[in-house]
Amino acid sequence: MASLDSALSRVNDVVVGRPVTVVVAFLLVTGLFAPGLTTISTEAGTEQFTQDSPAQTAFDRVNEDFGPTFAFDGGTTQLIHRGRNVLSKPELLRMLRILERLESREDLRVASTNSAAGAVARTLDPSATTSDEQIRAVESASPGEIDRAVGEAAEGPGFRSLLSEDFNEESARASATITVVQHRIPGGVDEAAGMGGDSPLTPIQQRIQRMVQPAGGDVVVFGSGLVAAEFSTIIFDSLFIVVPAAVALIFVFLVYAYRNPVDLVLGVLSLVMTIVWTLGFLGLAGIPFTQLLIAIPPLLLAVGIDFGLHAINRYREERAEGFDIRESMAVANRQLLVAFFIVTGTTVIGFSANTVSDLGPIRDFGIIAAVGIVFTFLIFGVFLPAAKVAVDELFDSLGVPMPFQRPLGREETLLGRVLPAGVAVARRAPAAFLVVVLLGSAWAGYYGTGVDTAFSQDDFLPPEDNPDYLEELPEPFRPGEYTVTERTNFLEENFASAQDDTVVVYLRRPMRQDDALEAIRRAGLDPPSSFAAENRRAEAESVIDVIRSHANESASFARLLRRSDVDGDGVPDDNLEAIFDALLSSSARERTLRYVTEDLRATRVVYTTESDAEQAAVTRDARTVADRYRYDATATGAVVVFQDVADAILLSSVRSLLVALAATAGFLVAIYYALVGRPSLGVVNLVPILVTIALLAGTMRYFGLPFNALTATILSISLGLGIDYSAHFVHRFVDEYDARVDDESGFDSWGRGADDRSDAVVSALRATVTGTGGALTGSMLTTVSGTGVLVLAITPVLGQFGVLTALSILYSYLTAMVVTPSAVVLWARYVG
Structure with a gap:
């Protein structure tokens, strides 16, 4: 691993020695990734999670062997007709005329229709088989004849299932009816337990929607094609709300953290490049953008902000000591490249652990997040320092002073006086404090084992009515009108067939x-x-x-x-x-x-x-x-498929966490052994993040936040993101500690007395919390804001993920600043 240190040193030499060349090279690579933004496709809904489920495989076989009711090879469209009495003569004629227009259009591929209006017309005239004949049958009938025909039709099979539960046979009245239009599509339409996904029915149902609107009355179109289109719209609307909100909040904090317009522009440019590289890679790789991937931009912004603040703040610390531009960056970036490498390695491990999931969308999430973190390391570890050197030298050559260069967290500031609180505790009673923390964490972790696991359509459906704060947004950020939830709820509330929950046993014998x-x-x-x-x-x-x-x-x-x-x-x-x-x-x-x-x-x-x-x-x-x-019997159906996915979600969460913990522990032990010859520091690095994970699990149960399709990733992500804070802390402590040891009369720390070592540890901790702690504080504030804005996303699953990610960052920061000092003191006392 000495070669790693040497490689990072060579990279740092290029950054400091040839900054303009580095900047131009990164801008050219950005241009190569940019076209990928235009090729991104979307995939939404729950169907993407059910595809690999054994129960879904059985469900597919059932649909293949038997076919669902009313389903031809092309699927169906539902016309939901509401009114005071949809069985009155005018309303029956309205529906029949709509069907006549639909059947006359070849591009709608209508195979047949099943409607209450058609059933009444055939009761009036058994020979009326076409829409035109059925219209004439109803037109020539009196209201009394129609009422009697409704009563006769109600005695036949299937008629009542097309009418709302308030159907009154005696008065021949109902407030709603469903008409089923069957289509024939070459290649057919996949039947799955979930909603969403691409559908060849989308353009057909959109055309039907446009044709139905001029017909008057309360007739709406519902079908899998429109649901798929609406889910895609929800993705873009969520991005259009979340990303600008995240950028706005982050911008406010970055203005305070950088306090320099030039550094601010460089930091924001680096963040934009990170998103362009990642989403461009997504498009070029042909990976569809799912609802889970909406969380990727805020996560990358979170890590990028952290890296950017550390890079600029550490550089300012050296400049404050009187060193010139290149010397300051050489010292700062040599140290930070190692820290960034540690953080990137652990974060990539945390995200990549999700690739062991049985669910395809979660695997894709882990892959894209890991790739994005690598891009973040390259941009903020190489491009940003080079750009900073190039810009500062340009300003220096022009004789223009660079304002606001004081680093965050200096002891004379309010923040500098608050940050050492954890050091004060570590100095007085580190063992007692750590025991209390670990016992409390153990209880929180045990309590958190009762977290629910859930997977349902509701996680991905937009609210029936948008919250007021979304409606108050100005154009173009205001979300559109979403119909899928309202129409789904209407069907469940008014039609008995939609309320019935069923399971299927598929028997091969x-x-x-x-x-x-x-x-x-x-x-x-x-x-x-x-x-x-x-x-x-x-x-x-x-x-x-x-x-x-x-x-x-x-x-x-x-x-x-x-x-x-x-x-x-x-x-x-x-x-x-x-x-x-x-x-x-x-x-x-x-x-x-x-x-x-x-x-x-x-x-x-x-x-x-x-x-x-x-x-x-x-x-x-x-x-x-x-x-x-x-014989060979398999239980299946939508309920069973969804429970299969819920079980896979829990398994995915536990498995990903265990893989991430094991891999991260091994990585940290190896990297600290290779870089500083102290593998036990890798264990010290893990202590605060274990506390964070336990607290997060307990919080999830306390607030009733379940493991779902997205929050299943939160524990491994918390480890990946949270380790960032303790890794920066521990690595900076090692540098500060070694510097103090080398300055003391030629003895190493183990050659002096216990008091000397203790003073060196405490002094190094204080320098760490007032130096790196300032950057960590700025990073925490911006990251919590940047990920917390996911609560503004339109679907509940993203809001819950945003809350939990923000909490995990806050917990990681607090444990790094409060728990790590005590762990370090005990390490120095008994291990170091």
Whole structure:
């Protein structure tokens, strides 16, 4: 590792010796990354998290084998029609005329439609099969005839499911109805448990939206294509709010921290270059920009600000001692390159630990964040010092003085008097203080093990109504109107079919075997508590329901069923091959194929669950029921898929933290051994961050903030970002301590008495907190502000991540300034 120190020294020589060349080279590289900004694509919603789930794989197989209700190979569009009475003659005609216009457009690829208006028209005139004929049937009917037709249609299958729960059959009234438009798209549309993702239906549904608006009445369009488009809009709107807000807050703090317009411009330019390099890399690599990646710019700004303040502040300290420009930067940057390398290594480890996650978006997050941190190291460790030297020499050659060059944290300032508080504690009772801190942290960590894990659509949905503070934003920052949440809530509140929670058991077994249907019946007996049940039998839909329904329609099939039902329970347990042959050759063929495959080698059973049941309980019970089948049975459905993702989130969080801790500990021990011959300092470096992680976990549970798709990364990120503060602190302490040792009569620190060593330690700590501590304070304030603005993001998951990241930075700063001095004193006393 001596070669590392030598390599960093050579880099520093180039920075100080050829600053203009370095600046030009970095600006050229920025120009190479810039085109990538124009090629960034987006991917949003929850579908991106479910793709690798085993339950989603089974769900895909179910959709492939059976197809969801009303779904053709191209997917569906829903027309939600609201009004005082959507079954009145004018409203029925309104919907039929909309459908007529949609069917006349080839580019909308309408395969068929299913509507309450069409059902009423066919009841009035059974021969009315086209929209034009149905319009004439309704136009020629009197209001009384329409009311009677509504009553007759309500007795048929499927009609009530298209109407809101307030449907009154006697008065033929309902306040809302759903019309389903089925499309045919070459290649089809993927069916997944999650919402969002790219969809070929987006342009079709946008055109339908434009066509429906002039029709009048309260008719709105809803579908996966519009949801995908709205999620992409939410990403850009969030960026357009969060990034300017972060920049504005950061700018205010940077003005105070730099107190020099030239240094401010250099710092801001470096931050902009960091974002351009990272997002440009994203576009050039073809990685889609997801909702999780919205957190990347604030995180990079956080680390960049920290590096920038340290670089400028450390340089100013040397200048204050009377050294010239290049000599000052040579001393400052030689020290900081090592510190930056340590911080970059630990931060990259913290972010990269997320690549062990089973969830693709979290892996992408870890990769892009790690790459961005490396870019940050290069820009702030090489470009910024070179630019500072070049600019200062230019001003010096022009005879223009550089104003406001006093470093932060000098002892004569208020900040300089507050910062040494941790040193005062370390001087008097370091052991007692550290024991109290570690015991409190252990309790907080144990308490934090009860943090919930959650994954749902709601995490990614915008609020139904934007908060007032967002509505008060001026254009162009004011967010748009989002409809997905309002329409989703409306469907759940007004349509029974949307409220029903279901799980699916996908069973692969020969359905011709005589006990195949009896196995379905037995599995539903004495169902678990989360399953809806009647008379100790689970409420379920299966091919058994088709068999019983067809027996009521066909006398010959009813006779076959009676001959095949040996035990008289209404479920055939003999002649199943004849039963299925009869079904597949009858009018019940389509209904049968909704539950069994045509080769009769697989079936699905749809169980209804209690609406208030917890997702975890439903998933556990669904797998319990699946285990009752002796053949290959898999529990799936949206609830099970989401719980799979929630389990993966928790596993990801724990695994990433353990990997990050182990790798960071190994890295710190190795780097301190290589650079200063004191590997035990790596352990000292870890103490404050372990306290931070414990406090953060306890805070999450106390405030009810769960591990979700984004906050699952927070523990490893806290380690990666938080180690920054203690690494700068410890590395500066080592330099200050060694300087004092070398100045003392030729003896090293271990050759003098305990009092001498103690004085050297305390003196080095005081110099550290008033020097590096000032830069750390400025970094903390800007970083907390920069990441905290994520609470302004439109989706809840980003707001929670912003709060937790800001808290982790605050905790890291406080533990570095308060806990590290005591840890260092004990290290010097018993280990050093």
